[in-house]
Amino acid sequence: MSALLAPLGVLGRNTLGLMAAIGRVTLFALQTLSHIVRPPFYSREFGVALMQIGWLSLPVVGLTAVFTGGALALQIYAGGARFNAEAVVPQIVAIGMVRELGPVLVGLMIAARVTSSIAAEIATMKVTEQIDALVTLSTHPMKYLVAPRVLAALLVVPLLVGIGDIIGVFGGYAVATGTLGFNAAAYIKNTVNFLELFDILSSLAKGCVFGGIASTMGCYYGMQSGRGAQGVGRATKGSVEAAAVLILAANFVLTGVFFSL
């Protein structure tokens, strides 16, 4: 009997564990928000975070977007050719990039680049007692370490998504006009006429949410880190996994919500 119940026990424990984790993360996110809106505000930390998350992510965002846009154009051209619809390349590249791939790819790149580095940095600070030292120096770690990073990500990731969208569309444009024989002026005109303001706004809104997820998970796992080098490793790995999965899940939910509007 107990052997039969064992799997149920495991299921129950895991479900409870998951619920508890969701609760802790939610609480952490709410605390972060409350620290963002209450003084003091550490402008130097905020500036560094803007630089790290925004400016220094530009190369990887640009490269990801341009290659994806290019590949998308090739696929749509080949797929469209099966029912004589090659001409839809500009429109589908634009909508695919802006509504879906731009935000998701930028989000995942931020998870890889920013979440991991935030988690490793904060976890190392935890392990070497730097977080304790902050407390003894009358500085709240949430305010000094977490709030500036999360605020910077909330503001700058939408911007990165916007840039990624443009570069992705340009990747499609370059391939279409360079190798697929599209007329340059017509391609641009088709793209611009096709996109609606709502497409762009939904793209940026996704960027904001993904930026919040990526930075919050990095901070959360860093602050929860266990002891030693192993603790830092676990925190880093856990943060990237959680951020990537949550970004994809949030993307699914948001896409559904935006279609229902």
Place this chain on the structure above:
Amino acid sequence: MIELSNVKKSFGSNHVLQGVDLTIDRGTSMVIIGGSGTGKSVLLKSVLGLVVHDSGTITLDGQDVTKADRDTFLARFGMLFQGGALFDSLPVWQNVAFRLLRGSLKRPKDEAREIAIEKLRRVGLKPDVADRLPAELSGGMQKRVGLARAIAAEPEIIFFDEPTTGLDPIMSSVINDLIREIVDEMGATAMTITHDMSSVRAIADNVAMLHGGVIKWTGAVGDMDHSGDPYVDQFISGRADGPIEAVR
């Protein structure tokens, strides 16, 4: 005055503090001795609330530390961590002046820098280390930067976790003198952990020995040599045989 009564703390099945009673009077220097791993660092951290004790009470001037307003409470303290705990993303002088660059004690940048350089000098470091990063310093230098940071805002109560480990004998005595000076001249209350018996004699007004999760002996430093306590005797003479086991 800091008062601990029946303070207990366990990490899982590891019962580190098992009922610690200790009083540190204002303006005096208390030195905690005891074997490695007996919970001396945990004891300091529980006073500061960095480690939350399971039971017992810790009071500062009669007020329970867990109920005090955190900001005003912490503003009275300075702490040197055993591992230094310097912020590795900030240059040395900004580490030292951390408190002077933000919050209620904030002052102009060049003034804060001047104070930092003065504090560095007091721990025997030249002004040219001010702009280096902590990772570029030796272990003993990092320790001294940590010390400079702990005293930079001239707090009333200062905790030093092994201030002289990793220092050469001359530097150790500079640091011992500094701690003594801070207590005598600035009237600070100090609580120091050290394994170095010459430091104990140079720094302490009172000594407490932590062993087996409790304070085995406490008294004035002058009484330490004829305490009559076999644990204290073995510890200060550094013998391998005695009531304190060598493997723990």
